Amino acid sequence: MQKKISNSKHPTIYDLAELTNTSASTVGSVLNGTWRKRRISVKLAEKILDVAKEKGYSPNMQARALRKERSGIVGMILPMYDNRYFSSIAESFEQKAREMGFFPIVTCTRRDPDLELEAARSMLNHRIEYLICTGATDPDKIANLCKASGTQTINIDLPGSESVSIISDNFSGAINLTTDIISRVPPPSKNNKSRILFIGGKENDHNTKERMRGFREAHKHFNLTIDDNYIRPCGYAGYKTEQSFDQFIKETKQLPSGIFVNSTISLEGIMNWFRREGIESLDNVALGCFDWDPFAALMGKNTAMVRQNVPAMMDLLFQFLKNPNEQEHQIHQINPDIIRA
Template sequence: MAGSNPGRKSTIYDIAEKTGSSTSTVSMVLNGNWARYRIKEETANRILECARQLGYNVNMKARGLRLSRSGLAGMVLPHYRNRFFAGLAQTFEDQARNRGLCPIVVGTQRDPAVEVSVTETLLSQRVELLFIAGVRNPTPLNDLCSAANVPSINLDLPGDGAPSVVTDHRKGAAEITGVLIEKLLARGHSTGEMVLLGGVANEYATEMRIAGFRDAFKARGLTPANDAIECSGYSAAAANRALTIRCQRLGRPPFGLLMNSITALEGLVQFMATLPHDAWKTVVVGCFDWDPFAAYLPFDVTLLRQDVDKIISEAFAIVEKRDSADRSLILVPTGLGKMFEEAEQTKEFDR
């Protein structure tokens, strides 16, 4: 025994004898391969603790496993099709790596069954944290994380089962709606034709943007038209159809359009392509999202940008506090597109 001869170094045989494990099991644990061979975490931790007590030189990979650290950080999000979600994913990856973590990002296409399945898989791989972005009902995923003692943070859409970091949709919508109203008034157009198009009824982000839209009118002593708000979804095709119907009814495009997402703006561009060029000149457009290519569109467009850097930074700050009782809601301010362009250009030069 190692204990009877202080000058002799401990071996895996000593650890096996002390823990009642086979030498092959001890070897796999000490080499950091225990999870691959379905060795229980309790057994692995017992072996690693025994190795520490005996002064065995456990490699760094196994030492991390003893502390239940995998070095993995997970994120689920609906898709990568717009710049907001793609930006969230990229920023999450950058900030996770800066913290010595290996990021895993999975798109779920807004399918609740896939969201649950992906979360279960990531937890089985022992992610140290999970960011849940754009999930309409994140509570079941938060519950899975809580049961596994893994911190989760809701991004973009809030939930009751974990802290949430979301864009301040209401203030942002009020700001951009105010800009569009002032442009319409300056052109001598009626604000009664101002339309908010896109989004999903009873979804948090859409409801907050609707509230902000109404706030902007109320602040100016105005009232939006009865049909000013149309929750046509997030797809480009749905926005195109909704605009086609309105144009047929009016005989021209509405004077003011606030698109509820960049994909809805794509539908507007498709719709505008079917109109004579002169019809574009009468339209004032805003979008609750940002894409640099919009600067080249042949009509007046104002973009509102969500601050993905701040959203991810705030989420990591919550995780690092390690407060399991925290259910706070953090609202991150937006900015009109130009406010962020210089910072983005500086980043591109630095890369």
């Protein structure tokens, strides 16, 4: 059957077949690497490859994906890029996916449940082979969407019950961070009442819950009690943390002896408050932040930060991508590191 020579910028295998006096089958197999199986001569293969290069041939992945019924694409959604934790997750994911021969697509969904769903749906329309949900507000909803179309999902950072989850061990990380703060704080003068503040995050968020649990556990271990208004999951945004901290100061009329800050974004709020009020006073407060940022780590000597172990999390993720069979709906917890000033 005579095919028209395409006049677009993209030569097809039919164009190359014509130019090399062969057939589309031959050209196709040379171009996609299956030509040895077809016992095509090296000479012919090289000739075709040469012409392809000369003409700037670029295989049409849409056509390939449609025919093979496999896109070769893996997708990831995450809350934002602007954060050492998420950005290193994205970078590592892209690199490893490429190494596996996948085409990675990543998109950020700003903790917006609707956007998460819309982004997932778009990706499914593009027939991604896996969807990695990082820090998704409702991973199970997305997982169900994916399940309907037979697409594997894996959760990172925030766990779900519909698929494998790889998260930080927030509980033990929080115990360690709290213990570190306690060690830098003068012992309470009366009643064994702790004056360490927990601030930031959302009460119903899995990670925040686990960290609050670790915070309490560490206190219990030292026989310390915690006043209710020393636990303030006021949201993640910096300004919310700043407001809540201001409120706290107005109520208690004194600085806390230490602060467990639940994220770097919350830490911005705290730093802003201290800057407003005179930054010197910060040195007298034992700071701990569940998240790591290099600049934040450099401010003051009285700071500890938790750095989540992204390399280990990504190694585990790609282990699952390589062995899709052995998946259980299990939560894998990775120990984060503590970084002291």
